[in-house]
Structure formats: C-alpha cells, structure tokens
Amino acid sequence: EVQLLESGGGLVQPGGSLRLSCTVSGFTFNSYPMTWVRQAPGKGLEWVSLISSNGGSTYYADSVKGRFTVSRDNSKNTLYLQMNSLRAEDTAVYFCAKWKFDYWGQGTLVTVSS
Amino acid sequence: QTVVTQEPSFSVSPGGTVTLTCGLSSGSVSTSYFPSWYQQTPGQAPRSLIHNTNTRSSGVPDRFSGSILGNKAALTITGAQADDESDYYCVLYMGSGMWVFGGGTKLTVL
Numbered sequence: 527e528v529q530l531l532e533s534g535g536g537l538v539q540p541g542g543s544l545r546l547s548c549t550v551s552g553f554t555f556n557s558y559p560m561t562w563v564r565q566a567p568g569k570g571l572e573w574v575s576l577i578s579s580n581g582g583s584t585y586y587a588d589s590v591k592g593r594f595t596v597s598r599d600n601s602k603n604t605l606y607l608q609m610n611s612l613r614a615e616d617t618a619v620y621f622c623a624k625w626k627f628d629y630w631g632q633g634t635l636v637t638v639s640s
Numbered sequence: 641q642t643v644v645t646q647e648p649s650f651s652v653s654p655g656g657t658v659t660l661t662c663g664l665s666s667g668s669v670s671t672s673y674f675p676s677w678y679q680q681t682p683g684q685a686p687r688s689l690i691h692n693t694n695t696r697s698s699g700v701p702d703r704f705s706g707s708i709l710g711n712k713a714a715l716t717i718t719g720a721q722a723d724d725e726s727d728y729y730c731v732l733y734m735g736s737g738m739w740v741f742g743g744g745t746k747l748t749v750l
Contacts, residue, residue, distance in 0.1 A: 561739070563686075571678070571686065571729050573739040585737030588641075621685060626676060627731060628697060630685040 528552035528629045530622050535634030542612050542638070548605040548622030548631055556580070556600035558625045562607050564618035565633070574620070575607065590616075612638045642666060644732050646742035652720045652749055660745045661712040662730030668711035673732040675713035677706060680727045680744075689728075690715060717747075725749045 534546040548560070562574040575596040576585040584596050595608040605622050619633040643665035652658035662675055669675060671693045678686035688697040690706035693713065703718045713732070717724055730742045 563741075570727075570744040571680075571731075571741040573731065573741055576737050576739070583737065587738070626674065626691050627678065627686070628688045628691060630687075632685050 528624070530624065530629060530631035532620060532622055532631045532634040535620065535636045537637045537639065538612055539640050540613060540638055543608070543610045544612065544636060546607040546609070546620055546622075546634060546636070548607075550603050550605070550622075550624070553624065553629075555598075555603040560596075560598060560605045560625065561623045561627065562596060562605075563621045563623055563627070563630075564616075564636075565621070566615070566618040569618075572618070577605070609636070612636075614638050642734065642740065644730065644740045644742040646728075646730060646745045648743070649746045649748070652717070652724075652747065654720060654722060654749055656720050657716065657718045658720060658747065659709070660715045660717075660728055660730075660747070661709065662714070662732065662742050663712040664732070669708065669713045669732065671708065673713070673734075675706065675708075676731050677704075677713075677715045678729045678731070679724075680729065686729065720749050722749050 529551045532548045538544050559578050561576045577596045581598045593611045597606045617638050619635050621633045623630045645663045677690040680686040694706040705716050707714050727744045729744045
C-alpha cells in the first residue's frame with residue numbers, strides 16, 4: 527500500500543522558517559519525481575515544487591522561487607521542503623504527492639502569523 | 641501568465657451526466673499538457689481520478705472518463721451519485737517542470 531506522511535507543519539511568524547518532511551512507503555521512492563502542492567484555507571490547489579528522482583533537478587512556482595528549497599534523501603525515503611522568509615500568504619495545507627499526483631499525503635498545516 | 645480555467649460550479653441530477661472542462665486563458669489544451677483530474681471532499685486529500693488525459697487511476701469506476709473536447713480537457717461523470725458531490729480539480733503540465741492547477745469546480749448533485 528502506498529503511503530505518504532507529511533510532518534513539520536505548525537505556527538511560524540512572518541519572516542520565519544520551517545522544514546516539512548514527507549516520508550513514503552509502498553513504492554520505489556528513488557524511481558519517481560516528487561511534488562509539493564499547497565492549499566490555502568478555502569482555496570484551490572497550487573503546485574509548489576517538483577524534484578527529480580535523483581534530486582538533481584528542481585522546479586518551483588514563481589510564488590515560492592528563491593524562498594523555498596525542495597530536497598530528498600532517497601536512503602530515508604523522505605522528501606523535504608525548506609521554507610524560508612515565510613509570508614502570511616504561505617499559510618496553507620501542504621501536501622506531498624508522487625510524481626504526477628497519483629498518490630497524495632494527508633497534508634500538514636502551515637500557519638504564518640504573528 | 642497562463643491561467644487554467646474551470647467552471648466555478650456545476651450541478652447534476654442523480655443518475656445524470658455532467659462534463660467538467662479544463663481550459664487555458666490563452667491557447668488550446670492538448671494531450672501534450674498531460675491533463676489530469678482530481679476529486680476532493682472537504683478536509684481530505686485530493687484523490688486521483690484521471691491522468692494523461694484519459695487513463696483512469698487505480699480503483700476509479702468507469703463512469704469517470706477523460707477526454708479532449710474541442711480546445712479543452714474534459715472530465716465526464718455518467719450516472720452521477722450523491723457521493724460524487726465534491727470539488728474537482730484539473731492540472732496541466734506547462735513544460736520545464738512546471739504544473740498549474742485550475743481553480744476547481746464545485747459539483748453539486750441534486
């Protein structure tokens with residue numbers, strides 16, 4: 527059974543940092559690109575980032591470029607999202623998803639507020 | 641910046657057929673955009689329904705189908721059921737690793 531489990535969300539002040547993790551099981555993690563998607567409260571889905579299977583290529587939405595960094599540790603079956611310079615508009619549930627969004631985690635809530 | 645467009649809301653009668661669409665603010669959607677569709681109920685993670693235009697994801701009943709209709713991607717639900725009442729999102733691949741979701745369609749079954 528494919529499982530993705532996000533962690534690391536919480537309350538952070540504007541300008542602060544947070545690192546999200548996504549631990550996966552049930553598929554060969556190092557064979558697939560992985561993505562992050564977020565959903566602000568009451569809003570739609572927004573693609574955030576994509577990382578290639580070996581971590582050598584990364585891509586970002588314009589809204590997070592230069593502030594967020596995606597990485598992965600294939601030995602630990604874990605995906606990461608380092609979020610710096612956080613803004614109120616980054617408040618959202620953050621989901622990790624396998625490659626073309628065929629499997630999703632349950633999400634972790636990030637709240638940016640003073 | 642290219643915007644992916646979806647109907648904000650739609651309604652269908654139980655047992656009826658509904659087609660939701662996914663377009664571009666500029667240009668036409670083709671299979672090269674790898675259109676995919678997701679269903680989401682409040683408080684839940686999205687569920688994959690259709691990927692690569694018309695391939696049903698694992699466990700998805702065949703009353704859900706995907707296609708290209710004119711210049712848009714389309715999700716058709718036949719024999720709508722009460723538990724199909726959800727938000728539906730499409731996503732398109734824009735190239736260079738970038739994906740863009742549509743704003744979602746809120747489907748009501750009544």
